[in-house]
Amino acid sequence: MASEASGGTTLEVLRRLESGPRGLTETQAASRLAAVGENTLPDRRTPSWPRRCVRALRDPFTAVLLCLGLVSAAVASWGTAVVILALVAVSCALRAGGEHRADRSLTALRELVAGTATVLRRPGPDEPPEPREVPVGELVPGDVLRLGPGDLVPADVRLLRARGLTVHQGALTGESAPVAKRAVDEDDPDETPLCFQGSTVAAGGATAVVVATGAATRFAAAHRTPAAPREGGAFDRSVHGISWVLIRFMLLTPPLVLMANATLRDRGLETLPFAVAVAVGLTPEMLPVIVTTCLARGAALLARTHAVIVKRLPALHDLGAVDVLCVDKTGTLTQDRPVVERALDAAGRDDPEVLRWAAVGAWWTLQLAELPAPDALDEALLETAGPVGEEYDGVDAVPFDPERRWAAAVVRGDLGRHTVVVTGAAEAVLERCATAPGERDRLLALAAREADAGLRVLAVATADRPAGAGTVHAATADPRGLAFQGLVTFRDALAPTAAEALRELAGRGVTVKVLTGDHPATAARACRDLGLDPGDVRTAAQLPDGPGGATVVARCTPEDKARLVAALRAAGHTVGYLGDGVNDVAALCAADVGIAPRSAVGMARESADVVLADKDLTAIGHAVTAGRHASGNIGSYLRVTLSSNLGNVVAMLAAGLLLPFLPMLPAQVLAQNLCFDAAQLAFAHDRPGAAALRGPAVLRPRSFLRFVVGFGMLNALADLATFAVLALALHGPDAAVDDEAVFHSAWFTENLLTQAVVMLLLRTGRRGGPGRAPGPVGLAAAGLAAVGVLLPPSPLGSALGMTALPAAYYLLPAVVLGLYALALAAARTRQRRRQP
Ligand SMILES: Nc1ncnc2c1ncn2[C@@H]1O[C@H](COP(=O)(O)OP(=O)(O)OP(=O)(O)O)[C@@H](O)[C@H]1O
Ligand SMILES: [Mg+2]
Numbered sequence: 001m002a003s004e005a006s007g008g009t010t011l012e013v014l015r016r017l018e019s020g021p022r023g024l025t026e027t028q029a030a031s032r033l034a035a036v037g038e039n040t041l042p043d044r045r046t047p048s049w050p051r052r053c054v055r056a057l058r059d060p061f062t063a064v065l066l067c068l069g070l071v072s073a074a075v076a077s078w079g080t081a082v083v084i085l086a087l088v089a090v091s092c093a094l095r096a097g098g099e100h101r102a103d104r105s106l107t108a109l110r111e112l113v114a115g116t117a118t119v120l121r122r123p124g125p126d127e128p129p130e131p132r133e134v135p136v137g138e139l140v141p142g143d144v145l146r147l148g149p150g151d152l153v154p155a156d157v158r159l160l161r162a163r164g165l166t167v168h169q170g171a172l173t174g175e176s177a178p179v180a181k182r183a184v185d186e187d188d189p190d191e192t193p194l195c196f197q198g199s200t201v202a203a204g205g206a207t208a209v210v211v212a213t214g215a216a217t218r219f220a221a222a223h224r225t226p227a228a229p230r231e232g233g234a235f236d237r238s239v240h241g242i243s244w245v246l247i248r249f250m251l252l253t254p255p256l257v258l259m260a261n262a263t264l265r266d267r268g269l270e271t272l273p274f275a276v277a278v279a280v281g282l283t284p285e286m287l288p289v290i291v292t293t294c295l296a297r298g299a300a301l302l303a304r305t306h307a308v309i310v311k312r313l314p315a316l317h318d319l320g321a322v323d324v325l326c327v328d329k330t331g332t333l334t335q336d337r338p339v340v341e342r343a344l345d346a347a348g349r350d351d352p353e354v355l356r357w358a359a360v361g362a363w364w365t366l367q368l369a370e371l372p373a374p375d376a377l378d379e380a381l382l383e384t385a386g387p388v389g390e391e392y393d394g395v396d397a398v399p400f401d402p403e404r405r406w407a408a409a410v411v412r413g414d415l416g417r418h419t420v421v422v423t424g425a426a427e428a429v430l431e432r433c434a435t436a437p438g439e440r441d442r443l444l445a446l447a448a449r450e451a452d453a454g455l456r457v458l459a460v461a462t463a464d465r466p467a468g469a470g471t472v473h474a475a476t477a478d479p480r481g482l483a484f485q486g487l488v489t490f491r492d493a494l495a496p497t498a499a500e501a502l503r504e505l506a507g508r509g510v511t512v513k514v515l516t517g518d519h520p521a522t523a524a525r526a527c528r529d530l531g532l533d534p535g536d537v538r539t540a541a542q543l544p545d546g547p548g549g550a551t552v553v554a555r556c557t558p559e560d561k562a563r564l565v566a567a568l569r570a571a572g573h574t575v576g577y578l579g580d581g582v583n584d585v586a587a588l589c590a591a592d593v594g595i596a597p598r599s600a601v602g603m604a605r606e607s608a609d610v611v612l613a614d615k616d617l618t619a620i621g622h623a624v625t626a627g628r629h630a631s632g633n634i635g636s637y638l639r640v641t642l643s644s645n646l647g648n649v650v651a652m653l654a655a656g657l658l659l660p661f662l663p664m665l666p667a668q669v670l671a672q673n674l675c676f677d678a679a680q681l682a683f684a685h686d687r688p689g690a691a692a693l694r695g696p697a698v699l700r701p702r703s704f705l706r707f708v709v710g711f712g713m714l715n716a717l718a719d720l721a722t723f724a725v726l727a728l729a730l731h732g733p734d735a736a737v738d739d740e741a742v743f744h745s746a747w748f749t750e751n752l753l754t755q756a757v758v759m760l761l762l763r764t765g766r767r768g769g770p771g772r773a774p775g776p777v778g779l780a781a782a783g784l785a786a787v788g789v790l791l792p793p794s795p796l797g798s799a800l801g802m803t804a805l806p807a808a809y810y811l812l813p814a815v816v817l818g819l820y821a822l823a824l825a826a827a828r829t830r831q832r833r834r835q836p
Contacts, residue, residue, distance in 0.1 A: 019142035023120035032140035039213035102296035118372035146372035150582035150601025157208035164204030241701030293684035307613035315609035320627025338490035354486030361421035363389025402583035429459035451521035501617035520554035562586035631697035632688030647715020682780035718820035745792035752788025
């Protein structure tokens with residue numbers, strides 16, 4: 001248990017763990033790893049099969065189906081009940097199987113992007129410790145590690161030293177605000193120096209010793225399942241909207257059928273099985289199966305071909321629906337490998353002294369802030385300035401924070417005085433300088449001129465203060481009255497694939513917006529260099545109501561980024577967010593789809609739904625296409641199934657009221673439904689036409705339902721025309737139809753044939769180019785048509801109460817079918833023209 005190893009003073013804890021501030025040796029770590037095992041949660045429990053099946057039952061359609069089955073059983077309509085329950089079982093099994101396969105491949109993929117931690121390990125007992133990245137799974141109790149902003153705490157740890165450390169520990173305690181942590185020497189409940197696995201570092205840095213790993217951590221003991229999946233993405237919203245309309249229909253159907261039959265035909269409860277079968281006929285019961293299969297196949301293909309890892313399956317659909325992609329600049333459009341370009345004084349002349357002060361600040365921030373790795377700008381400063389900083393004695397430092405936009409270090413100077421060095425964004429630093437307003441504007445213009453060249457700009461200011469604890473506190477909390485020293489500028493090369501990726505996204509109908517913490521001019525120049533027109537660059541403070549038409553929004557705090565993303569979503573867009581830093585985490589969570597490159601900080605990778613395993617940004621374009629592909633297939637399935645189901649139901653109800661007998665026996669309705677379901681599975685393997693991949697694939701419940709009703713009515717008309725033709729053929733215009741078996745068989749055949757036609761004609765973005773091989777949908781439609789023709793005369797057909805038809809009965813429905821296909825094609829063309 002964590003508390004046994006972590007209680008008492010720091011020294012006691014280190015002694016108990018047989019470790020020290022310098023960490024373990026490699027041999028110690030290896031033998032401990034063998035003894036205690038890997039640092040992985042034992043509880044990444046894959047759900048058991050019964051559990052999966054129960055979960056599949058929670059799908060609303062399956063649940064309604066189950067209810068209908070139970071109603072049939074209650075009125076002792078055993079045949080109907082058995083068929084419905086078989087449908088439920090098959091759909092559950094298919095779905096559970098699909099989810100199982102998807103889970104398995106996802107687990108394997110997630111391991112690809114598993115995190116690492118920076119530990120101090122010594123090659124031998126007498127050698128100095130070296131910071132080294134190891135996979136999180138290899139951490140052992142006693143390891144000394146470093147934590148920095150955006151890191152996931154990889155095990156239960158006790159802080160040895162910490163600077164400005166705040167952690168989110170909501171996963172464990174439910175608190176939403178970050179909690180400040182200090183390396184106090186005694187563990188006590190009011191202020192504990194422990195940080196637990198499952199929390200994330202919001203700001204600051206620390207050095208800490210691992211007290212518990214794997215199954216021994218508090219997180220594992222609490223049996224929490226990590227990161228509950230996020231609900232309410234674009235996908236969930238549209239499928240929910242459609243599902244609920246349908247479910248209302250389904251629940252209304254049986255009572256309506258019963259009532260209509262009772263009032264108009266004087267039939268009683270004996271029509272209930274028929275009523276139930278009709279309601280079942282309306283249900284798209286294969287929807288969950290199709291959805292899982294389409295998304296899982298798409299995700300697997302993306303991982304294989306473009307190293308894109310979709311962590312949450314519905315995110316693939318949402319990617320297909322994305323019409324606005326927000327990206328951050330540094331580290332995404334640029335490489336985040338800044339190189340010092342120039343150091344200049346207030347007059348704009350080269351001045352090495354400015355660089356020296358900036359490097360002194362960077363050196364002491366690095367020494368004192370307990371960060372696992374230096375910030376990119378600090379690293380560049382130290383590289384260029386060479387060995388500086390050690391001539392002073394560091395007193396205190398606060399690392400850079402994207403909210404405040406400055407960093408400060410306090411060093412001991414001569415004669416008992418302290419020097420405060422503040423570096424940061426030009427506005428933030430100048431605001432703290434004792435500079436006249438006119439002079440300040442001139443200096444801001446100087447910074448803007450440098451930024452115009454695409455350079456990142458760091459302002460440097462210092463202050464000389466008498467030594468004392470109060471000075472240190474004031475200097476790090478709120479430094480004021482500083483003396484401006486100058487600017488250091490950095491060149492950060494563009495990411496090699498960024499320009500191509502932006503071009504591809506624009507070609508795919510996705511609007512790209514850049515939300516950055518950097519200077520407006522730097523951002524504008526980077527965009528221009530990438531071929532993206534920055535337009536009128538605004539700062540986040542100028543846009544309280546969302547970005548509107550702005551392409552580039554600069555000087556965003558992490559909250560601004562999240563706020564702008566939320567505003568875009570509220571305006572009806574489906575928003576993707578691509579970012580890699582701590583300052584992107586809130587926006588990644590706020591977007592419909594969060595995307596992070598593999599090199600992103602742990603927290604960003606954890607919050608993202610999609611991780612790009614390669615450095616290649618063009619993978620996003622491919623991922624968007626894969627999303628549209630999957631959504632296109634799901635959309636095809638829904639359109640085809642619902643419009644033909646609706647048509648059948650309406651025709652069946654109308655015929656039921658006009659005929660002296662039921663237009664189809666319940667078993668026939670269900671058999672037909674089963675054949676259709678089987679054929680529909682082909683949609684999971686379809687390749688939608690180019691038209692479907694050209695723009696964002698959004699399923700808008702309203703227009704979708706309008707489509708379904710329109711084409712459903714057309715289908716009902718075809719069915720009723722068949723009905724009329726049959727009536728005519730059987731007995732002339734005035735006689736009542738009396739040969740039930742012939743009528744049932746003919747209608748069964750006609751129904752399956754119309755459904756086959758619908759499958760071919762209502763696919764999303766269909767491209768019936770000549771010479772294209774029949775895809776899976778073509779084959780399935782052919783199979784369906786064959787069953788429709790061959791089943792009635794077969795022994796199984798007669799078991800279902802059908803019979804072989806005289807040749808003439810194939811001819812007349814064939815004419816109806818031909819006319820129907822023409823009408824359908826015409827309506828489809830018209831509808832496409834109206835809404836491209
Ligand atoms: N380590 C640092 N020390 C001091 N100032 C810094 C440091 N890093 C960045 N800055 C300043 O803060 C500004 C904004 O940086 P911030 O990290 O918020 O944005 P960014 O990383 O450039 O942008 P993006 O949001 O595109 O990743 C920079 O222009 C720079 O002036
Ligand atoms: Mg960034």
